[in-house]
Amino acid sequence: MNTPFSIIIADDHSMFLDGLTSILAEEASINIILTAKTGIQVLKYLRINTEENIDLVITDINMPEMDGVELNAAIKEEFPKIKTLVVSMLEDAKKIKTLTEANANGYISKNAEKTELLKAIKSILEGQNYFSPRIKQILMEAMFSEKSEPEISLSKRETEVLKLIAQEFTTQEIADQLFLSKHTIESYRKNLISKLGVRNLAGLTRYAVEKGMLD
Amino acid sequence: MNTPFSIIIADDHSMFLDGLTSILAEEASINIILTAKTGIQVLKYLRINTEENIDLVITDINMPEMDGVELNAAIKEEFPKIKTLVVSMLEDAKKIKTLTEANANGYISKNAEKTELLKAIKSILEGQNYFSPRIKQILMEAMFSEKSEPEISLSKRETEVLKLIAQEFTTQEIADQLFLSKHTIESYRKNLISKLGVRNLAGLTRYAVEKGMLD
DNA sequence: TTGGTTTTCACTGAAAACCGTGATAATTTA
DNA sequence: TAAATTATCACGGTTTTCAGTGAAAACCAA
Numbered sequence: 001m002n003t004p005f006s007i008i009i010a011d012d013h014s015m016f017l018d019g020l021t022s023i024l025a026e027e028a029s030i031n032i033i034l035t036a037k038t039g040i041q042v043l044k045y046l047r048i049n050t051e052e053n054i055d056l057v058i059t060d061i062n063m064p065e066m067d068g069v070e071l072n073a074a075i076k077e078e079f080p081k082i083k084t085l086v087v088s089m090l091e092d093a094k095k096i097k098t099l100t101e102a103n104a105n106g107y108i109s110k111n112a113e114k115t116e117l118l119k120a121i122k123s124i125l126e127g128q129n130y131f132s133p134r135i136k137q138i139l140m141e142a143m144f145s146e147k148s149e150p151e152i153s154l155s156k157r158e159t160e161v162l163k164l165i166a167q168e169f170t171t172q173e174i175a176d177q178l179f180l181s182k183h184t185i186e187s188y189r190k191n192l193i194s195k196l197g198v199r200n201l202a203g204l205t206r207y208a209v210e211k212g213m214l215d
Numbered sequence: 216m217n218t219p220f221s222i223i224i225a226d227d228h229s230m231f232l233d234g235l236t237s238i239l240a241e242e243a244s245i246n247i248i249l250t251a252k253t254g255i256q257v258l259k260y261l262r263i264n265t266e267e268n269i270d271l272v273i274t275d276i277n278m279p280e281m282d283g284v285e286l287n288a289a290i291k292e293e294f295p296k297i298k299t300l301v302v303s304m305l306e307d308a309k310k311i312k313t314l315t316e317a318n319a320n321g322y323i324s325k326n327a328e329k330t331e332l333l334k335a336i337k338s339i340l341e342g343q344n345y346f347s348p349r350i351k352q353i354l355m356e357a358m359f360s361e362k363s364e365p366e367i368s369l370s371k372r373e374t375e376v377l378k379l380i381a382q383e384f385t386t387q388e389i390a391d392q393l394f395l396s397k398h399t400i401e402s403y404r405k406n407l408i409s410k411l412g413v414r415n416l417a418g419l420t421r422y423a424v425e426k427g428m429l430d
Numbered sequence: 431t432t433g434g435t436t437t438t439c440a441c442t443g444a445a446a447a448c449c450g451t452g453a454t455a456a457t458t459t460a
Numbered sequence: 461t462a463a464a465t466t467a468t469c470a471c472g473g474t475t476t477t478c479a480g481t482g483a484a485a486a487c488c489a490a
Contacts, residue, residue, distance in 0.1 A: 013325040015302070015332060019234010022241075087230070089304065110228040117230060155466055166421060168414040170446065183469050190448075199383040200476090201447075205420040206381060206429075214421075370436055385476070398439050405478075415446090415477075 004031040005125050006053060008045070010071065011060040011087075012037045016110075020058070020087075023114060030121070039066030043074055046082070054082050055125060056105075061088040061095060069095060073102045083124045087117075093138050100139065106130035154195070159213070161188040165201060166208035219246040220340050221268060223260070225286065226275040226302075227252045231325075235273070235302075238329060245336070254281030258289055261297070269297050270340060276303040276310060284310060288317045298339045302332075308353050315354065321345035369410070374428070376403040380416060381423035 007030055011017045017035050024030050033054060036042045042057060043066070057075055061068035072084050085106040086099055096107055105124045108116060112132065120130040131139070154162065164174045171189065175182040193199070196207050208214060222245055226232045232250050239245050248269060251257045257272060258281070272290055276283035287299045300321040301314055311322055320339045323331060327347065335345040346354070369377065379389045386404065390397045408414070411422050423429055 013304070014328050015238075015325045016231055016234055018238050018329045019231060019236075021234075022237030023230075023233050026237075089228070110230045113229050114233045157467065166417055168418045168421075170415070172446085180467090181469055183471085184467075186447080187467090187469075190450095193448085199448095200385070201416045202381055202420040203383045205417040206383075206424050209421050209424040372437065387476090395437090396439055398441085399437075401477080402437090402439075405480095408478080 004029050005055040006031050006033045007056040007058060007121075008032075008034045008036065008042055008054055009058045010036045010039060010042050010063065010068070012063040013060070016060070023117070024121075027118070038063055039068065039071030039074070042071060043078075046075070046079055054079075056083045056085060056121065058085045058087060058121075061086060061090070061092075069098055069102070072099060072104045076103050085120055085124055085130070087112075091135070091138055093141065096135060096139055100131075107135050108132055109134070154192070158188055158192055158195075161185060162192055162204060162208050163213055165189065165192075166205040166214055219244050220270040221246050221248045222271040222273060222336075223247075223249045223251065223257055223269055224273045225251045225254060225257050225278065225283070227278040228275070231275070238332070239336075242333070253278055254283065254286030254289070257286060258293075261290070261294055269294075271298045271300060271336065273300045273302060273336075276301060276305070276307075284313055284317070287314060287319045291318050300335055300339055300345070302327075306350070306353055308356065311350060311354055315346075322350050323347055324349070369407070373403055373407055373410075376400060377407055377419060377423050378428055380404065380407075381420040381429055 007024070009017060009020055009024075009032060011020065014037065017037070021032055021035055024032055033052065034042070034045050036045070039059065042059070046054065057071070059068040059071050063071075066074075068086050068088070072086060075082050075084055083105045085108070086104050087108055087110055088095070089110050091109055099107055106120050106129055108120050108130070109132070112120075116132065120132075123130040160178070161174060164177065169177070171185045172182055174180075175185045178185070189204070192204055196204065198204055198207060222239070224232060224235055224239075224247060226235065229252065232252070236247055236250055239247055248267065249257070249260050251260070254274065257274070261269065272286070274283040274286050278286075281289075283301050283303070287301060290297050290299055298320045300323070301319050302323055302325055303310070304325050306324055314322055321335050321344055323335050323345070324347070327335075331347065335347075338345040375393070376389060379392065384392070386400045387397055389395075390400045393400070404419070407419055411419065413419055413422060
């Protein structure tokens with residue numbers, strides 16, 4: 001075994017952070033340089049300690065301020081030599097896809113076994129990307145389902161009107177709020193109904209709520 | 216230090232399980248007897264090894280098959296002497312409330328510090344319950360907000376009609392499906408609107424979706 | 431058994447939504 | 461720059477929703 005690898009771990013759940021640290025501390029080939037609770041902390045460290053050659057950053061997805069997806073992108077942008085391994089609670093196809101597109105080197109679920117974690121780290125440090133079979137499968141499924149769901153894109157105004165509709169405003173009220181004619185809002189409503197493939201206000205509202213447009 | 220305490224840890228995320236185990240393994244006063252991935256495994260163990268005096272069960276809330284809430288209830292039912300500490304990702308007021316009502320001995324968030332974890336375990340093993348200040352606060356808030364939201368109860372039929380409305384069926388269609396008069400459905404719609412304090416179909420749909428009635 | 435809740439049905443008039451079928455101008459994108 | 465998209469407005473006719481009012485039968489709990 002040559003010089004140990006330098007790694008950084010980021011996770012806002014300190015219990016998990018401590019746990020992961022404990023697990024990896026047992027590995028002689030691994031040196032934990034930093035544990036952080038936000039992506040920003042990691043970036044700051046990397047920017048200041050440029051002479052320190054960090055090999056790998058292990059990061060959670062859900063973190064306050066700067067999440068794992070953003071952190072990964074920032075690292076790949078500023079420090080392309082540093083490898084990244086994303087560890088997440090959820091198996092969200094979209095996020096995984098974004099991550100692969102942003103050149104993350106690996107993705108494993110938090111319910112992966114310790115052995116899989118070590119395997120992933122080892123693979124990545126050796127220069128290979130690691131995505132578990134399960135993740136690969138989810139990715140594949142996402143690719144297919146994406147094609148069947150041809151992403152409906154709504155314009156600014158359409159989105160605005162849809163939100164107001166879902167908030168129980170009548171056509172006239174929406175028109176007044178936006179300083180538009182009642183007819184205009186009716187056109188938008190009609191377009192939304194046909195665009196989204198729904199039948200009525202209920203359908204529009206359901207779409208808006210399910211897409212989280214009302215937060 | 217007298218005889219070490221015997222504890223069991225349950226969490227479906229093995230990485231967390233390993234982590235927690237690593238942390239607690241450092242404590243001389245703690246003996247980890249079992250780590251499990253579901254509540255059922257824990258119960259089975261307890262039922263078989265009755266002679267083994269388990270002091271504490273640390274459990275996650277979100278687990279497949281039998282979650283932490285159910286596990287806690289089952290333990291308190293069958294093995295009232297065993298203490299329980301619930302560790303969770305989320306700070307869901309309702310679940311916390313349910314847990315306190317089911318006599319869980321402690322609740323801490325997964326983003327609690329290691330020191331807090333140890334403090335909680337120590338307190339509980341000494342016979343005191345442990346709920347972090349933050350959790351107490353959430354509980355208090357829940358109590359108040361509960362009073363301001365006086366639980367709207369819907370009858371079977373009302374629920375049925377509401378679901379169909381949110382699924383974009385028209386009054387006539389709902390009437391046909393339920394073999395009722397159109398007027399009847401209109402009455403239900405009207406009652407629902409006034410009961411739920413909304414203005415129209417959009418409001419009804421939003422309520423149904425947000426309450427997860429359409430799954 | 432009595433009183434509350436639930437379920438069912440009916441009518442009216444006004445308001446709103448829905449459908450079809452347009453059109454014009456501005457803006458964005460290819 | 462040409463084409464596509466977006467934003468705006470219009471009208472007539474039909475259907476549906478909404479608000480108010482009323483009521484009978486059935487069921488459940490005290």
